[in-house]
Amino acid sequence: MSRIQIHSVEVKDYRQFHGKQRIELKTDGKKNINVIEGENGSGKSNLLNAITFCLYDTEEHLEESKEEGLNVYPYGNRDKLEDLDEGEELNGYVEVRFGRDSPEYRFKRSFTTVKKGENQFSDASDDLTLQRKEGSDWDIKDDPIAHLNQILPVDVRDYYLFDGERLDTFFEEEYSENVKKGIVDVSHIDLLERSENHLKRVRDQIQDKDDFSGKEDELREELNELRDELEDLEGDKEEIVSNLEETRRLIKQKESKLEDSDDKYIRSRQEQRSKAKDRLKNLRSRKENLQNRSGDVLAEAAPIVYCYDALDFTLEQINELHEKGKLPPRIQDYFIRELLEEGECICGEPIEEDHEHELKDLLEEVEQGLDEDENLEGKSEIPRIQDVGTEKVSQLLDLRGQIREVEEEISDTETEINEIKEELKQYDTSDEDIDVDAIEDQLDDLEDREETLKDQKEDIVSDIALKQEEVDNKDEELTKELKKKEKHQDLVKKLEFLEQSIDHVNEIQQTVLGEIRSQAQEKIEEYFNQLIWKDEEYEIVLEEDYTIRVLDEFGMDKIGSLSAGEKQVLALSFMSALTSISGFEAPIVIDTPLGRISSEPRNRIAENIPDYIEGTQLTFLMTDSEYTTQVESRMKDSISNEYLLSNSGLKTEVVER
Amino acid sequence: MIDEIEETEIPRDLVIEEKKRDRYKELIDEDSGSPFAGQQMSKLFMVSLGIGYDQGLQKSLDSRSGSIPWSALTKDEQWVIKSVAVKEADDAEILKDGSQVAQIVQEYANGGFEYIDDLVRGPKDTLSTLRTEVVTMHQDHRPDADVTDDDD
Numbered sequence: 001m002s003r004i005q006i007h008s009v010e011v012k013d014y015r016q017f018h019g020k021q022r023i024e025l026k027t028d029g030k031k032n033i034n035v036i037e038g039e040n041g042s043g044k045s046n047l048l049n050a051i052t053f054c055l056y057d058t059e060e061h062l063e064e065s066k067e068e069g070l071n072v073y074p075y076g077n078r079d080k081l082e083d084l085d086e087g088e089e090l091n092g093y094v095e096v097r098f099g100r101d102s103p104e105y106r107f108k109r110s111f112t113t114v115k116k117g118e119n120q121f122s123d124a125s126d127d128l129t130l131q132r133k134e135g136s137d138w139d140i141k142d143d144p145i146a147h148l149n150q151i152l153p154v155d156v157r158d159y160y161l162f163d164g165e166r167l168d169t170f171f172e173e174e175y176s177e178n179v180k181k182g183i184v185d186v187s188h189i190d191l192l193e194r195s196e197n198h199l200k201r202v203r204d205q206i207q208d209k210d211d212f213s214g215k216e217d218e219l220r221e222e223l224n225e226l227r228d229e230l231e232d233l234e235g236d237k238e239e240i241v242s243n244l245e246e247t248r249r250l251i252k253q254k255e256s257k258l259e260d261s262d263d264k265y266i267r268s269r270q271e272q273r274s275k276a277k278d279r280l281k282n283l284r285s286r287k288e289n290l291q292n293r294s295g296d297v298l299a300e301a302a303p304i305v306y307c308y309d310a311l312d313f314t315l316e317q318i319n320e321l322h323e324k325g326k327l328p329p330r331i332q333d334y335f336i337r338e339l340l341e342e343g344e345c346i347c348g349e350p351i352e353e354d355h356e357h358e359l360k361d362l363l364e365e366v367e368q369g370l371d372e373d374e375n376l377e378g379k380s381e382i383p384r385i386q387d388v389g390t391e392k393v394s395q396l397l398d399l400r401g402q403i404r405e406v407e408e409e410i411s412d413t414e415t416e417i418n419e420i421k422e423e424l425k426q427y428d429t430s431d432e433d434i435d436v437d438a439i440e441d442q443l444d445d446l447e448d449r450e451e452t453l454k455d456q457k458e459d460i461v462s463d464i465a466l467k468q469e470e471v472d473n474k475d476e477e478l479t480k481e482l483k484k485k486e487k488h489q490d491l492v493k494k495l496e497f498l499e500q501s502i503d504h505v506n507e508i509q510q511t512v513l514g515e516i517r518s519q520a521q522e523k524i525e526e527y528f529n530q531l532i533w534k535d536e537e538y539e540i541v542l543e544e545d546y547t548i549r550v551l552d553e554f555g556m557d558k559i560g561s562l563s564a565g566e567k568q569v570l571a572l573s574f575m576s577a578l579t580s581i582s583g584f585e586a587p588i589v590i591d592t593p594l595g596r597i598s599s600e601p602r603n604r605i606a607e608n609i610p611d612y613i614e615g616t617q618l619t620f621l622m623t624d625s626e627y628t629t630q631v632e633s634r635m636k637d638s639i640s641n642e643y644l645l646s647n648s649g650l651k652t653e654v655v656e657r
Numbered sequence: 658m659i660d661e662i663e664e665t666e667i668p669r670d671l672v673i674e675e676k677k678r679d680r681y682k683e684l685i686d687e688d689s690g691s692p693f694a695g696q697q698m699s700k701l702f703m704v705s706l707g708i709g710y711d712q713g714l715q716k717s718l719d720s721r722s723g724s725i726p727w728s729a730l731t732k733d734e735q736w737v738i739k740s741v742a743v744k745e746a747d748d749a750e751i752l753k754d755g756s757q758v759a760q761i762v763q764e765y766a767n768g769g770f771e772y773i774d775d776l777v778r779g780p781k782d783t784l785s786t787l788r789t790e791v792v793t794m795h796q797d798h799r800p801d802a803d804v805t806d807d808d809d
Contacts, residue, residue: 291784295692298788299700303737305791306707308798310744311737317749378736385733386799393795396788 003585004151005617007099011050013077013092014111016043016652023047023654025587026099027617027640033610034619035635036654037627038645043652044621047645048591051161054094054109056154057125060163074121076113079650081121089114098151098587104133105151107144152586155185159578164592168564170571176546182574183546186582187516189509196505203498212481212488219478226474230467237460244453251446254439258424263431266424273420280413287406294399301392304385315382322379516581517542523577524548524570530612531569533604548574565597569605576613587617594626606631610638660757662746667755670723673702674767678722680774691777692784699725701773702766703734704787709769710741711794715761716768738762 010022025034038044049059053075074081076090084090093110110126130144141147152160159182170178258270304311340359343351351359425440525540528550532538538558541549549557550570562570572593579588594602609618620627642657673681681698684691693701702725709715730738742751742758751757776783 291692292695294788295694295784296696298692298784298791299696299704301795302787302791303703303707303734305795305798306711307737307741308794310710310740314740314743314749317743321749378739381732381736382740385736388733389795390799393792397792400788 003615003617004098004100004587006051006587006589006619007097007104008095009047009050010095010097011092012094013080013090014050014053014075014094015046015073015077016647016650017046017050018077018079018651018653021654023641023643025617025619025641030610031638031640032615032617033635033638034617034641034643035627035632035639036619036621036643036645037624037657038621038652039647040623042645042647044623044645045163045591047621048161048163048589050094051096051589052157053111053125054096054107055128055148055152056157057109057128074113075111075123075125076121077650081113081115082650084115086115086117099133102134105147106131106133106138107148152584155190156578156582156584159186159575159582160584160586161589162575162591164568164572164590164595167568167571167575167593168596170574171548171559171562171567175548179542179548179574180546182578183513183516183520186578187512188583189512192505192509192512196502196509199498199502199505203495203502206491206494206498210488210491212484212491216478216481216485219474219481223471223474223478226467226471230464230471233460233464233467237457237464240453240456240460244450244457247446247450247453251443251450254443254446257434257439258436261429261431261434263429263434265427266429266431266434266436269420269424269427273417276413276417276420280410280417283406283410283413287403287410290399290403290406294396294403297392297395297399301389301396304389305393308386308389311382311386314378318378318382514544517544517546519581520574520577523580524573527573527576527612528570530608531573531605532566533601565601568596569601579616580613585616587619588613589619589621591621592623592626593620594622594631599628599630602626602628603630603634606634610635662748662750662754662757664753665756667727668759669727671702671725671727671759671766672718672721672723672763673725673770674718675720675722677767677770678724681724681770684773684777692787697729699729699734701770703730703737705769705773706738706741706762706766707769708772709765709767712769712772714768714772715764716771717764718767741765 005025005027007026008022008024010020011017012020023036027034036044036047053059076092080090090113091110092113093108095106095108098105098107108129108131112124112126114122114124116122128144128148130141130147131138132141132147133139255270255274258266259274261267261270339345339351340356343356345351345355421440421443424436427436429436521540521542524542525538528540529537536553539551539555541551543549548559548570550559550562552558579586594605597605644655644657646653646655681701683689685693685696685698685701687695693704727735739752739758742761743749745751745761746757751761773783776786
């Protein structure tokens, strides 16, 4: 199967090329070479530029000069531009046809150059278009870039379409970077690089998401401590409650002794005291209820009373509106609406259009400002609310009075209980089985103890509530931390997987690059030995750090002592190696391939060049000093097409030789 | 400072400061011992509004938490709210702007609540202090009203 070739390049008014000119480049079988000869300035480099402009919208072989953003060297043909007035434009295009046998591709890019002034131009290029010929029909394709990438992707184009001048400097200092770039370009590892970068981005995002603090053990310890403290408090409470019950039982026991005494006086005083104690309990409960009711009434009275002046002011505002007529009685509103709905006045006359407008305006005026219902309501509601305030204050005072009465009763009852106690202490009983004085002293102690325990119980209940809250909060904190940990462990697994993936992708890249390096080394050696004019064989070693060693028969590295011509041959061999292993069977176009090589090696290269990349179409753009009679005679059996670029002033014509 | 009046509905909920929410709940808790124990949050809000308005304790809210549904307020309470807004704006037209009405009363209630909170935490009997304030204020504003105070 034959390789893809450039069938033709057609230009219209592009740079030196005046009008429409077409160069047929289709080669045939063994004759795989095209030669386009031209003096410096005749447009050789611009033919290479025409191809890269058409395919990639770039001209890499151009020394561009811009002044204030305007091109001094525009796309358009200068001879034709000279004839234009300022503001007029010149349209042109470059078309490159590719093909094997079938299909054939016709890539085309048009351009417009606008003349802005003397020697000042503005260029614009159109999008690439593609027609594909299958059989006898040309179909327009809407994805030209995708098709172009199948033929010659942008990453590898530099190894197929290049300027021989570049070969001069290829093996100067830091050349290993050039070698590395070339190897990477043709290795197609860009997908792997994108995968690696994507994996690294995902890894970084996951690391940012991980907010696990690792405080799980610390929090668990704190929670356990808090739970222990809560348990201790609960234990203390149980003990207090138990002591309280025991104290109350002892009080009851002492009181029972007095109640069961044979002494009638002691029994009656104790009975009276029991009743007083019950009464005291009820009074305290009643006081509490009164205070609660007082709180309720206060909550209703306070907002009204504190805001009396606001209520007064609002009522004044409403009354003022009313006086100004902005607050009509509700009946007026209904009346106007009714008139409008009926369409008839109360006198029986129909309402005319003018009157209808008047009525509508009046209704709108009525409805403006405060909501009418709100106004009407406010006029009656605010005074009522103020009365509610008065009523509530009255209730507050009444409740305060009742509370004071209850407080007095409480005070009297407490006094009564204390008096009974004193009487019993001093009472000299005839009942020998009972020591009233001692019992009263014990009761004093027990009641004091009861009060103390009641206070302690209240305190510890409050402490327990607070501690329980601390436990709940800590528990919640720990739960959150555990969830974070769970998430963290999941993230760690993902991160491990990503790290492994990154390593694997890296290994694959290194393996691919190693393989490409090995293939490149083999090809460079083959081409270098084929093209070099010397009789000895050289061994080429392409190292892992992308340096190249050229070993002679004694194993000595000659790279440092290669002549300029030898270095150019090495560079050409390297470029050719890349084209050979890139996997693309594209044609090669080289501008000035033998520019820096002296006559003897040039002839040797000319002799070997037709075979050095078998089956590939080669197009050389040469100066007359490169394309000497000797070179021509050595290459003639391989040449399919030969052209001369004939230049006069601003015009170049392509002449077939 | 009253902004330009725009026609807006009164919000569905009046809001309190998020950080005061827990304290609100504590003060209405059955066992809190505060004068508002066992009451609705709206009652405490209204007393806070009254005190805030009376003492000029307007305080903007840092963070918001919707807590007092407008529909949970009694007609009387709604009129008190409207009146405070009208007095503050010096114009009854403010009632067209529900958002501004809400903002005015929320800020007064916010300042007033802090006053109540300090009182509850302090050594005085809160119920007694507030009751005395309310009675005194009533007598100052409505001396002709048929209310007698034994303390006088």
